Amino acid sequence: MLRVEGLTVRADSLELVHEVSFAIAPGERVGLIGESGSGKSLTALSLMGLLPEGVTASGTATMGGNDLVGVPESRLKRLRGQDVSMVFQEPMTALNPLMRIGAQVAEVMTLHGTPRARAREKALDLLERVRLPEPAQIARAYPHQLSGGQRQRVMLAIALANEPSLLICDEPTTALDVTVQKQMLELIAEVAPALLFITHDLAVVASVCERVLVMYGGRVVESGPIREVFTRPRHRYTEGLLAASRLTPRGTRLPTIKGSVPPAGQFPGGCVFRNRCPHATAECETVPALTGDGHAHACWHPAD
Amino acid sequence: MRGRMNAGLLVGGVLVGLVVLAAAVSFFWTPHDPTLVDAARKLRQPGGGYLLGADKFGRDTFSQIMVGARTTLYVGIVAVGIAAVIGTPLGMIAGMTPRGWLSELIMRVNDLVFAFPALLLAVMLGAVYGPGTLTAMIAIGVATVPAFARVARAATLQVMVTDYILAARAAGRRRPAIAMRHVLPNIGSVLIVQASVSFAIAILAEAALSFLGFGTRPPTPSWGRMLQESQELLFSTPRLALWPGLAIALAVLGFNLLGDGLRDYLDPKLRRVRAES
Amino acid sequence: MTLYLVKRLAVLVASTAVAGVAVFAFMALLPGDPAEVALGVNATPDAVAALRKQFGTDRPPVVQFFDWFGGLLHGDFGTSYVTSSPIGPQISDRLGVTAVLVLGGMLVALVIAVPLGTFAAVHHRNPLGAAISALSQVGIAIPAFLAGILLVFVFAVQAQALPSGGYVPIVEDPAQWLLSLLLPWLSLGLVQGAVLTRYVRSAVLDVMREDYLRTARAKGRGSTGALWRHGLRNASIPVVTVLGLQLATLLIGAVVVERVFVIPGLGDLLLNGVAGRDLLLVQGVVMVLVAAVLLINFVVDVAYRVLDPRLR
Numbered sequence: 001m002l003r004v005e006g007l008t009v010r011a012d013s014l015e016l017v018h019e020v021s022f023a024i025a026p027g028e029r030v031g032l033i034g035e036s037g038s039g040k041s042l043t044a045l046s047l048m049g050l051l052p053e054g055v056t057a058s059g060t061a062t063m064g065g066n067d068l069v070g071v072p073e074s075r076l077k078r079l080r081g082q083d084v085s086m087v088f089q090e091p092m093t094a095l096n097p098l099m100r101i102g103a104q105v106a107e108v109m110t111l112h113g114t115p116r117a118r119a120r121e122k123a124l125d126l127l128e129r130v131r132l133p134e135p136a137q138i139a140r141a142y143p144h145q146l147s148g149g150q151r152q153r154v155m156l157a158i159a160l161a162n163e164p165s166l167l168i169c170d171e172p173t174t175a176l177d178v179t180v181q182k183q184m185l186e187l188i189a190e191v192a193p194a195l196l197f198i199t200h201d202l203a204v205v206a207s208v209c210e211r212v213l214v215m216y217g218g219r220v221v222e223s224g225p226i227r228e229v230f231t232r233p234r235h236r237y238t239e240g241l242l243a244a245s246r247l248t249p250r251g252t253r254l255p256t257i258k259g260s261v262p263p264a265g266q267f268p269g270g271c272v273f274r275n276r277c278p279h280a281t282a283e284c285e286t287v288p289a290l291t292g293d294g295h296a297h298a299c300w301h302p303a304d
Numbered sequence: 305m306r307g308r309m310n311a312g313l314l315v316g317g318v319l320v321g322l323v324v325l326a327a328a329v330s331f332f333w334t335p336h337d338p339t340l341v342d343a344a345r346k347l348r349q350p351g352g353g354y355l356l357g358a359d360k361f362g363r364d365t366f367s368q369i370m371v372g373a374r375t376t377l378y379v380g381i382v383a384v385g386i387a388a389v390i391g392t393p394l395g396m397i398a399g400m401t402p403r404g405w406l407s408e409l410i411m412r413v414n415d416l417v418f419a420f421p422a423l424l425l426a427v428m429l430g431a432v433y434g435p436g437t438l439t440a441m442i443a444i445g446v447a448t449v450p451a452f453a454r455v456a457r458a459a460t461l462q463v464m465v466t467d468y469i470l471a472a473r474a475a476g477r478r479r480p481a482i483a484m485r486h487v488l489p490n491i492g493s494v495l496i497v498q499a500s501v502s503f504a505i506a507i508l509a510e511a512a513l514s515f516l517g518f519g520t521r522p523p524t525p526s527w528g529r530m531l532q533e534s535q536e537l538l539f540s541t542p543r544l545a546l547w548p549g550l551a552i553a554l555a556v557l558g559f560n561l562l563g564d565g566l567r568d569y570l571d572p573k574l575r576r577v578r579a580e581s
Numbered sequence: 582m583t584l585y586l587v588k589r590l591a592v593l594v595a596s597t598a599v600a601g602v603a604v605f606a607f608m609a610l611l612p613g614d615p616a617e618v619a620l621g622v623n624a625t626p627d628a629v630a631a632l633r634k635q636f637g638t639d640r641p642p643v644v645q646f647f648d649w650f651g652g653l654l655h656g657d658f659g660t661s662y663v664t665s666s667p668i669g670p671q672i673s674d675r676l677g678v679t680a681v682l683v684l685g686g687m688l689v690a691l692v693i694a695v696p697l698g699t700f701a702a703v704h705h706r707n708p709l710g711a712a713i714s715a716l717s718q719v720g721i722a723i724p725a726f727l728a729g730i731l732l733v734f735v736f737a738v739q740a741q742a743l744p745s746g747g748y749v750p751i752v753e754d755p756a757q758w759l760l761s762l763l764l765p766w767l768s769l770g771l772v773q774g775a776v777l778t779r780y781v782r783s784a785v786l787d788v789m790r791e792d793y794l795r796t797a798r799a800k801g802r803g804s805t806g807a808l809w810r811h812g813l814r815n816a817s818i819p820v821v822t823v824l825g826l827q828l829a830t831l832l833i834g835a836v837v838v839e840r841v842f843v844i845p846g847l848g849d850l851l852l853n854g855v856a857g858r859d860l861l862l863v864q865g866v867v868m869v870l871v872a873a874v875l876l877i878n879f880v881v882d883v884a885y886r887v888l889d890p891r892l893r
Contacts, residue, residue: 048799050795050798050799053706073803073804074803077798077801077802077803077806078801079801080798080799080800080801081799081800081801082801085799085800086799088792088795088796088799090792093791093792093793094792094793094795094796095793095796096793096796096797096811096815097793097815097889097890097891098814098815098888098889098890099811107797107800108800108801111800111801111802112801142890142891144890144891155796158796158800159799412592412596415596415878416596416599416600416603419596419600419829419871419874419875419878420600420603420871420874421829421830421832421833421874422833423833423836423837424833424867424870424871427851427852427855427867428604428607428608428863428867430855431608431855431858431863432607432608432610504722508724511724511726511727512724512725512726512837515724515726515837515840516836516837516840516852531726531727531730534730535730535841538730538733538734538738538745539738542734542738545730545731545734549723549727549730549731552722552723552724552727553719553722553723553727554722556721556722556723556724557718557719557722560718560721560722561718
């Protein structure tokens with residue numbers, strides 16, 4: 001359903017995302033994990049045509065026959081909120097402080113052809129669907145009267161209003177309390193159609209997604225079914241990530257990946273991870289291709 | 305101080321520098337005596353020793369502009385000085401005791417004074433004590449106090465919630481000491497920027513006052529009064545309005561650009577703090 | 582909200598009263614006795630005393646203040662010591678003129694600033710937007726009276742198209758009335774427009790960076806549509822607050838512009854009053870101007886709260 005090929009994102013001459021390719025089948029839940037600076041947010045934003053000023057995307061991304069990249073705003077805006085929608089990381093600033101909640105939810109529907117009155121009715125239904133108590137009251141409220149968790153649910157309601165084929169979530173629970181996080185994740189797991197879930201939290205992605213893509217340095221370094229990738233990681237970066245997130249027995253040191261993520265533009269040539277990888281050799285100076293069906297990895301010296 | 309040189313700072317600095325230069329040089333030398341009335345030279349065209357010509361009394365325009373720069377700077381310095389010296393402590397007090405009755409009082413009085421524009425104060429003061437440079441300076445100064453007080457208060461409020469202030473208070477430092485050693489140096493940059501902006505406003509106010517006849521008395525040259533004198537001859541000798549007008553505009557532009565440039569140079573984040581907030 | 586209104590109204594009333602005291606006290610500082618001035622140097626002490634009694638200036642200052650302020654509250658501004666004509670009608674005659682001048686100037690300023698400022702913000706990265714920004718910097722460096730003189734030079738002297746001064750009441754000749762106000766409106770409006778442009782640009786720029794604009798686009802709006810529907814209302818809040826400030830500045834600018842164009846407004850009245858040492862007249866006019874500023878501030882404060890639900 002969603003097919004991305006060779007997606008590259010640039011800011012001036014700096015390459016931030018390099019030749020990313022993946023696909024999402026209808027109804028499939030795919031996670032995109034990586035640290036800050038891995039390019040995961042930019043990948044998602046380029047699918048919506050919402051890249052910030054000065055940042056451009058090239059390559060192809062098609063969904064249901066529609067091109068998403070390299071398409072003028074006038075075409076793209078018809079797809080946003082209708083066929084593909086997004087929930088962002090920061091709920092506190094995502095809503096217009098001067099508009100009532102109900103109107104903001106209704107807006108996404110009226111923009112795509114739903115008559116006003118019908119949109120308002122549906123808005124109430126949606127608020128209920130995302131498990132907000134007293135939907136009528138909430139609809140009349142202003143954003144500053146709601147908590148972060150509530151606002152994020154509203155964002156989810158807006159995203160789902162027109163029943164899109166794909167829902168993109170960019171760290172939707174990172175800014176929320178742990179208890180609220182759990183509820184939110186359950187909700188997303190329940191209501192989402194096809195899902196592209198972006199996060200840096202391995203536990204979170206494991207609870208929601210079936211398949212996962214691991215990104216580092218603007219590239220996909222490993223991909224595959226979650227169970228497999230998490231129990232038998234092949235790429236050394238994934239291996240390091242998993243080791244660092246596992247609870248270790250007393251008395252042993254917490255395993256870490258040596259070094260730190262380089263700033264954009266300062267990643268090594270060849271394998272993008274080689275300056276931090278304990279298994280790197282001269283071979284790694286050539287870029288490894290993503291190999292393997294199902295469970296793929298881009299590494300000359302994969303684990304096990 | 306961090307930051308890079310920028311266009312505003314450069315251009316503003318040059319313009320202000322020109323004004324200061326003109327004023328400074330005028331103490332030692334001007335092409336002619338600007339107050340010397342010479343009927344023979346009446347309305348003389350530019351040329352000869354008269355770079356910009358002479359006015360209807362035969363006074364040399366160029367010399368008048370130079371000496372006028374003195375008035376302009378003089379008024380600006382005193383007015384901004386008054387405003388800063390009175391307004392800053394008031395604003396700091398209001399900022400350091402935000403919920404106190406003193407702070408409320410200060411801000412209410414502040415708003416009241418704000419309602420008396422500089423021109424009005426100067427006219428009133430002029431009516432009582434007679435118009436002149438001194439009354440103009442004091443009136444403009446007093447009218448500018450609210451701007452300084454507001455800016456000082458807003459900046460102080462921002463500084464008070466920082467950790468090092470909390471640390472100082474936890475260490476038992478008394479308020480006045482905290483004010484002098486911690487708050488003042490940190491709000492300094494905002495105040496400098498405000499000073500530059502207020503200087504520009506003071507120049508405009510003085511020009512307006514002189515234009516109305518409430519500013520500098522003759523024979524001391526003043527750009528505003530030169531403009532007023534030029535009005536009746538606008539049809540025949542428009543150049544009489546051109547030079548003082550240009551001088552005023554460039555001086556004001558200079559101080560405004562300098563203020564903006566200083567703001568960008570000292571700390572771009574300061575753009576938030578304004579007198580209107 | 583109602584509680585706030587009441588409180589704010591109380592502040593308005595209190596401020597006006599305090600302003601009244603300040604103005605009165607100030608004018609009381611004026612050297613010279615109005616009665617002596619009116620009768621001249623050769624007046625007998627008895628005549629002076631009698632005139633004082635008639636003026637009411639023999640009473641203690643506090644009594645005089647309450648008498649004056651009380652009179653103000655129902656429109657009685659007293660009678661001039663100098664011209665012996667009632668002050669109230671003089672003020673009300675000219676109030677309309679000044680009000681029209683100021684409001685027209687404000688309108689011109691808005692018409693210039695809103696489109697230009699928005700344009701400058703949307704195009705802040707390209708040379709055109711930067712040019713507008715630079716132009717506005719130049720605009721604020723020009724005092725209103727200088728703009729007035731420049732405009733007179735261009736339109737009245739060179740082009741001979743518009744009058745260089747004078748005022749025609751609307752009831753006499755509407756066309757001439759309009760013509761006589763055109764240049765004054767422009768003088769006020771162009772300068773204020775430059776100031777306002779910078780504020781509009783800054784407000785729109787701030788809004789452009791807000792997340793909720795991105796949300797709007799994610800819903801399916803184009804960038805222009807998002808700015809229109811969501812951005813402008815949010816941007817108008819800081820602009821409205823500045824508008825209030827600007828109105829007060831305009832009021833004062835009008836004083837000067839009235840001089841340039843010889844328009845019989847409040848400013849003109851004030852300056853004449855000061856020149857003629859007409860104490861009571863000056864008191865009255867200053868009071869009206871200050872009260873107007875305080876009222877404008879009140880309206881702006883309330884409007885600000887009405888526009889922004891977060892403040893209620």
